[in-house]
Amino acid sequence: MKTIQLNATASIPMLGFGTWQLTGEDCVKSVRLALQTGYRHIDTADKYGNHGEVAQGIKQSGVPREDIFITTKIWRTDLAKDVVPASCERFLQKLQIDYIDLLLIHWPNKDIPIGETLEAMNKLKETGKIKAMGVSNFTKHHLEDALKTGIEITNNQIEVHPSFKQEEMKAFCDEKRIAVTAYSPLGRGQDIALPVIQEIARKHSANPAQVILAWLLSRGIIAIPKSDKQEEIESNFKAPELVLSKEDIAAINVVPQGPRLVNPEFAEWDY
Ligand SMILES: NC(=O)c1ccc[n+]([C@@H]2O[C@H](COP(=O)([O-])OP(=O)(O)OC[C@H]3O[C@@H](n4cnc5c(N)ncnc54)[C@H](OP(=O)(O)O)[C@@H]3O)[C@@H](O)[C@H]2O)c1
Structure with missing residues (x-):
């Protein structure tokens, strides 16, 4: 599996497994x-x-813990400097691990200064409780504020799929050496039905989810599809074997863009 080096101590596999809405035995x-x-x-x-x-x-x-890259996220109301370390301890206990590979700020919160949160996270990094730190759902402006602190931001986890390409954000993150992770990479399952995706899948005797994941990987984007079905978990994992042609990629690149699928009322897209 290809990886992206986030910093001196953390290297993230480009295909991961998403767990949003997986609970109980289904999650286990x-x-x-x-x-x-x-x-x-x-x-x-x-x-x-x-x-x-x-x-x-x-x-x-x-599978030994040290062979696994674990990302978790701290909620937007838990970003104050005294809450961050206590939250991290709680995560470590619940996850039964002694370090987190990547800790992300789940959503920005303009009411808590970003420097305060990043300093608290950086202390966790210095003590080895986390290996790398990053953010999620940050706009360019949020990222600029965060970068001004001089503290490392290795990753921005954002919604990306064929009908929501995020070209500008990807270019900005490339310029700042911030790895991009695509959440909802399959468009929450919806982009699988796109005719162009279906057609490319037929041509390669692959399935549509594999086409979407291969397209994301070809853009240098990390993808974290979720499924609770063995067949899909297995076929998604084989996506890196699929090599798309330049024409396939060009055809996916012109898919009409749609609305965000993850758009809670507290999001700060206008910042
Ligand atoms: N940072 C954030 O704010 C944020 C927000 C959203 C998501 N995420 C992360 O990103 C992960 C993935 O996003 P997501 O769960 O929203 O959506 P997604 O991975 O784009 O899509 C999941 C849906 O696609 C279906 N699916 C998966 N593989 C398939 C296949 N091979 N063929 C057909 N259908 C398939 C799943 O069905 P079944 O489950 O029925 O198999 C599920 O309904 C989350 O689990 C979470 O870890 C992060």
């Missing part, structure tokens, strides 16, 4: 299956309420 089973299939990158968040189940899935898989 899906994480176990994903790891047994070969995924070595699990994406979770405090807000998903599944740290305990992710831990059980990891344990049941038999």
